[in-house]
Amino acid sequence: MNTPEDYSDDRFSIPRGDLVRSRVVTDVGEALAAALARELTGYLVLEPQDALLLGGETRGVLTFEAGVPVVAYSVETDSGGTDALADLAVPGPFRVDVFESPSTALSEAHDTDELWVPPGSPAETLADAPDLAARTRDAAPDEWLQRGDDDTDAVAAFLEDDAKLDAIRQQARAEAEARAEQWGLTGQLADDT
């Protein structure tokens, strides 16, 4: 098991599983709900499709045991747990690749407590789906419910990410201006834009 000071570049590594599905979704909640329904043991690779927010590449891995999220890892920033979820909390769509793995292949990653997420946290942070979060918590072993940080920390981490917040604003500004043109509202735009 990794200790907190054992921060190597490859602190997250899992053997490749079997790709069972690959698709683009606008709502990550769909993929999380599907993982819960099929009691997925394996992992999702989540890639936001928005070029402006990518700043290169953003890719996240979320592992599951019997449909319940266990660890999250953001490849680009090398962050784990709820920080990784905050990295991935960008407006969709996402490409989602679903991999199945034997439980034993995930055991090393699943023992890395610094990467743990609370079971309901991905649904809350990535999909704003409190009902799905509640169902996920119901499916989780009791001792998992204390895992990781609470959702407040994911929100706090999101608000610390200046680059991403600026990117969201720039994207919204560009979108507003493009749509104003499309909607014949350019005359209403503020002078300083």
Next chain:
Amino acid sequence: MVEAFAVASGKGGTGKTTSTLALGMALAADHDVTVVDADTGMANLLFHAGLDDVEVTLHDLLVEETGTHVSEATYDRFGMSVVPCGTSLAAFEAADPARLRDVVADLAGDTDVLLLDSPAALGSKSAVLPVVLADRVVVVLQPTVPALSDGLKVQEYARSYGTETAGVLFNRVHDDAGIDRIVDRASEYFGGETLATVPDSDVVRAARRAGEPLLAHAPESVPAAAYREAAARIDVRAGDEGDVADRFRSAVVPDTP
């Protein structure tokens, strides 16, 4: 004097309509307040204000040549003037959003504060109009990542049209642990003041079921007190009603929703 505020959130489920009516009732203590359900595609204010059985709504004003006067769709309720919108899809489709501009211009001549309950999504021309036309926007947020992200987006849309933020309201807050840190940090990204932090509460849902605004249903509740605090922090500016009416009337407005 009149100042028009769009109450907006960028996503559904944040309690925007509850907030619009609560702020309206609180502001009505000192001002002449008119509340308009400008969310014409997903109208729900009528259910919150006990107006679901009324015959004439904003939809009638937005359909060409019904000959309906604004006053016929304006109801005095809870110390405010309330203009609800109907829920019929056919009426929504028949409505001409350009007429919203005239309706609001008419209302601006006869009130101090205009609150426009605005559509959550910004995906259509008619949906963005309240934010385009208002003097300032009140952004309703939940302390979740998607709600903050969408709130930033709606604020940026508003700013693109020169509509600044009057303040942000954190609504449906579940626990206080860490909320202060979130509010502090969010205030760096959102304009205006943090107006209040309103706790999630069964009393809010009970008010909705009763068809009453929160401040009428449970005026002594903790959320009601938070909304009064929020309203007290909004410094209503005395705009010239003629200017506001002209601005609404002269806005370049799309032909179709």
